[in-house]
Amino acid sequence: MSAVDAAAVTSTVNRTWQDDILPSLSGLIEIPALSPGFDPDWERTGALARAIEHVKSWLAEREIPGAEIDVVQLPGRSPVLLLDVPSTRGGVDNGTVLLYGHLDKQPPLGGWADGLGPWQPVQRGDRLYGRGAVDDGYAGYAATAAIEAVRENGGEHARAIVLLETGEESGSPDLPAYLEHLERRLGDVTFVVCLDSGGNDYERLWLTTSLRGLAQVCVTVTVLETAQHSGMASGAVPSSFRVLRTLLDRIEDADTGSILLPELSVSIPENRCREAEETVASAPGSVRDSFPLAPGVRPMSDDEVELLLNTSWRPTMSVIGADGMPTPENAGNVLRTSTTLALSFRLPPTADAAEAVAAIERALTTDVPYNAKVELTDMEHANGWNAPDLAPWLKRGLNAVSKDIFDAPWRGAGLGGSIPFMGLLGEKYPDAQFLVTGALGPDSNAHVPDEWLHIPHAQRVTAAVAHLLDAHARA
Template sequence: MVAGGMDSGVLRDETSWRWRDALPSLMDFVRIPALSPAFDSRWDETGHLDAAIEHARAWIASRDIPGASIVVERLPGLSPVLVVDVPATSGSTALGTTLLYGHLDKQPGLDGWSEGLGPWEPVMREGRLFGRGSVDDGYAGFAAITAIEAVQAAGGEHPRCVLLLETSEESGSPDLPAYLDHLAGILGTVSLVVCLDSGAGDYERMWLTTSLRGLASVTLSVSTLRSGVHSGMAGGPVASSFRIARALLDRIEDPATGKILLPELHANIPADRIAETEAAAATLPGAWQAMLPLQEGMALDSEDEVELHLLNTWRPSLEVIGADGLPLPADAGNVLRPSTTLRLSFRLPPTVDADTAVDTITRTLTADPPRGAHVTVSDTEAANGWNAPTAAPWLADALDEVSDTVFGSPWRALGVGGSIPFMGLLHEAHPGAQFVITGALGPDSNAHVPDESLNVAFAGRITEGIAHILHRAATSM
C-alpha cells in the first residue's frame, strides 16, 4: 500500500499485464515509416505521419478510458499532433494539468542493421523490441496511457492528464510552438510535465534528466580567390582558405584541449547539478569508455569521471558537422581552392542565451579577417537549453517511493548533452510546473542508428513508476 490508499501490488500487476497487452500494437507502430518532416519533405503526401497518428488514436480509443477526449489537431501546413484529455479521478486534489509528452515521428531507417533486423520490421529478441521508433519514441504514448489505466484499476487517483504526441520532434519540433499557442486554452495551467523521451544511465533505476544543453549553429565561409588556381602557380603567395578557416576557429576553440574560448558561451554550474553529477558518476564508473565506440588507444578529454559528465552536459563544445568546397580525395587535384565552407555546431550550457551565443560567434569569426579574406557567417540557428526547477517535496517523495517500490535502487539525475526544445518552451509558458523528464533510452538503445531497440521490461517498470508519480501528484500537490 502506498500513500493515499493505492495498492502497490495491484498497481504492479495491472501495469504488467496492460503493458504486455500494448506490445503488439507498438510492434505494428514500428512498421510505419513515419519519417520526421526534415527527412520527408512530402510527408503530407506520403501519409506516413498521418498513419502513425491514426494508429495511436485507434489504439487509445480502443482502451475506452472513461471521459477521455481524443482529438487529432491539424494546423495548416504543420505536422499533426494527437491530444488525449483524461479527466481527473474523483478523489484527486491536484490543481492544474499534468501534461504527458511523446512523439510519433522517426529518424531515417539507415542501412547496417544486424542480421535478421531492420528498421520497419519489429523483432522481439532477448527481451528487446528492435525496430525504428520502438524506443524513440513510439513506446511513450502506450506507456502513458497504460500508467493512467493502471492507477485507476489499482484504486488510485490521478490529476487531469493531457497526453500530447507530436510528429516533428526529430526535426527539432518546429511545429510545436504553434500548437502550444493553439492549445493554451485546453491545457490551462500545467503543474506537472512528464516527458518520456529521455535516457537512462542503466536499467537498474529511474533516471531523471534535469538539464538540456542549448544549440547554436552557423555556416562559416572563407573565400580568397574568385576561382581556383593551379597550386603550382598560386600555392604559397596566396593563403589557403582552409588555413584561414582554421585560424578563425582557433579564436573560438583551443585546438589542443577543445575548450571554448568565448566567455559568453560558458555558464556557472549550479551546486545541485554538480551534486547530481557526482552521484551519477559514482553510480556509473567507466560509463563513457564503455558507451562510446572509441578507436583503440583513443583517450577521452578528461580522466575525471565527473568532469566527463560535465563536459557533455554543462560545458560548451564545438563540432564541424559539414563542409563544402572540398572535393572527395579521389577527385582532388593540385588546386588552390577558392573557398572553404564549414558548418559549425555548438552545444551550449543549459542557461546560456543561444541568441547571444550566435551573435558572439558571428562577431568573433568575422572581425578583422586574416589577409583580407572574404569571411561570412550565414544560416544561423539558435535554441536555448533548459535547467529543471528544484523538485518539490511531494515529487522528491514520489521519486523515493518509485525507487523503493518499483526498482529497489535509488533514482539518479543527470543532464543530457542534447536538446529537447519542447522543455524550454513549456518552462517559459508554465514557470511553476514540476518536471519529470525520464525514459527508456538506455545506453545500448541505439536511437537514430541501426539496431534501435526497446528494453521491454525496463519500459514496463518506467511505466509503473510514472503511475506512482501520477497518484502522488493527485494526492499531494
C-alpha cells in the same frame, strides 16, 4: 507513496505492454515517419500522418471513460496528437498533467546488424529493435498505460493530456505555435512528464535534471570565383580551409576542445556538481564506457565526473557536415573556391542561446583573414533547461517507487542533448514540477543503427509514472 498498490500497478502495466503495446509499437516501427527536417516533402509522403493515425486508432480502442482524442494541425506545420483524459477526482483541481512524447524519427542510416533494419520490428529477448522504438515511439503508449493503471487500481490522477508531436527530431520548430494555440485547452500545467530521456543504466529510475541548449550554423568561406591549379595558385591565394580553420580557432581551443567565447559558458551550480558525483558513484564506468571508442583512443578526461560535466554543463563545438571538398579518390591538384562546414554547438542549460549565437556570428565574420568572403546560413538556436527543485510530494514519490519498483535509489543527471519542449515549458509554466525520464539507456542506439528498447525497463518506467500521477493528484 500513494493509495495504489505497487504490485497491482506493475501487474496491470506488464499485461498492457505484452498484450497491447508491443504489437502496436511494432506496427509503428514499420512506418518510416521521418522528421520534417529529414523529409522536406513530408506532407506528400504522408508517413507522419500514418504514424498519427496508427497511434490514434490504438488510443481509440482503449475506451478510457471521458477521454477525447484529437489531431491538431496548424497550416504548414506538422501535426500533434492529443489524448485528453478528465480528472478522476471530479471537481478537485490539481491542474493539468502534461505527458509528452513524439512520433517523428531520425533517418534510417545504413549498417544495421544482420536480421535488423530501421523499419523492421524485431524482438530478441527483452529487446525490441527498430527506428523509433526507444526514441521515442513507446512514449505515448507508456503514458496512456500509466493513466490506465492508475484508474484500474483505484488510484487518482489530475486531468491528463498526452501530447505527441511530430517535429522533435527537427528541433520542435512548430511546438511554440502549438503551445500558444493550445494554451487555453492545456490550462494550468502543474506537472510535466517527458518520456523522451533516460539514464546511465537500466537498474534504476533516472531523472534528467538539465538539458543543454543548442546553436547551429553553416559557414562558407569563399576565396575564388573559379577553382585554380594548386601548383599555380597556392602561396598566392589563401586556402579557404585555412581561413575557416583560423576562424574556428577563435571559438575553440584545438588542443583541449574548450570553448573560448565567454557568452557560451556559465558557472556550474553546486547542486549539479554534487549530482554528477553521486551519479558516477552509483554507476561507475557508465559514462566512460558508454561510447564505442576506436581501439587505443582515450576519452577527453580520465575523471568520470569531469566527463559528465563536460557532456551536460560545458559548451562544445562539433563539425557535423562539410561541402566543397571532393572525396579523396576524386581530389585533384586544385585550390578550391570555397569550404563549407556545418557547426553544431551544445550550450550549458542556463546559457542565453541568442547571445551565444550572436557571439558565434561575430567570431566568424569580424576581421576575416585576407578579407575572404564569409556567408552564414541555416542559423538556429534554442535555450536549454535546468529543472526546478523537487517538491516534497515528488521527492517522496520518487523515493517510494525507487524502493517498490526498482529496488535501487533514483538518480538525477544532466543530459547533453536538447529537448526544446522542456525549455519552452519551463518558461511557460515556471511553477510546474517536471519528471523528465524514460527508457533510453547508454547503449540503446538512439539516432544510429540497431536502435532498441529495453522492454522490462520501459515497463518499470511506466509503473513509476502511474504512481507519481497518483502522488501528484493527492499532493
